[in-house]
Every structure is written in structure tokens, then in C-alpha cells.
Amino acid sequence: MDVVAYECRRTELAVDHLLYAFNWIDKLISDRVLHSPSFAGLMNFSISACGTNDPERTKEMEKQFVDLLNEELKLQQVVAEEHIHHMNATLVEAKRQATLYQREAEKCNAATETCEEAREKSEGAISKERKLTALWERRARELGWQDSRAATTAR
Secondary structure, eight states, X not given: OHXXXXXXXXXXXXXXXXXXXXXHHHHHHHHHHHTOHHHHHHHTOOOOSTTTTOHHHHHHHTSOHHHHHHHHHHHHHXXXXXXXXXXXXXXXXXXXXXXXXXXXXXXXXXXXHHHHHHHHHHHHHHHHHHHHHHHHHHHHHHTTOOOHHHHHHHO
């Protein structure tokens, strides 16, 4: 019975850990998008004279700051959506596992209750049996019966 209680407690702890992980994942997603280093780098963007001899680089540097910022935001959105998709898949799997653990915990609790009921029944039955045995032994002694076990242990 101690093993059953231990397994139930272990399952309950696993469910608690999964719920903690769900909250942590939500916080991670929101923090990652808002505090991204590339997003902060674009806020401090300045065009310098570096690379003026390279026509491709010159063309890129002629783009408006707003266009670059827009492009970076779109890229960040794509990355964030990929992360959200991955986290949602992880969340679905974690919820599935939590459901399985919850079912196991319920089975465990039901088994524990069944064991407790059986133990209580057994205690009641053995108590009745002891009383009945004592009654028959008393009647037998009144009729002259002597316990051979008591004589053997006395020798």
C-alpha cells in the first residue's frame, strides 16, 4: 500500500511540474519577441560611409530606415510564429502527458480506496473470527478440553 501511495504522489508531482512548464513557456514566448537583440539593434541603426565602393551594399544602404525596420519586424514575426508553433506542439504534448498522468493518479487513488476497503473488511472479519474462536474455546474448556499446545510449551 505504501508503494501505491508513493506512485500517486509521484504522479501528482509530475502534473505540477508540467503546469509550471506551461506557464514558463508562455512567458518565454512573450519575452523573446519583445527583447530580441536584432530588434534592439535596429532601433540604434545608423548609415555610415562604410562599403560605398560596393554597388550591392550601396543599394542596400539606400533603403529607407523604415523599410529595413519593417523587413526586420516581418522576419521577427516569422521567427516568433515558428517558435509559437513549436511551443504549441510542445504544449499539446505536455497536456497529453498531463492527462495521462492525471488518469494514472485517478487509477492509483481508486486502487488505494479499494485496498483500504478490503483491509477494513478483513479487519472486521478477523475480529469476528477471533471472537467466535474465543467463544468455542471457552465452551470447550467448560466441557473439560485442555489445550495440548499449552502443555507442550510448559514442558
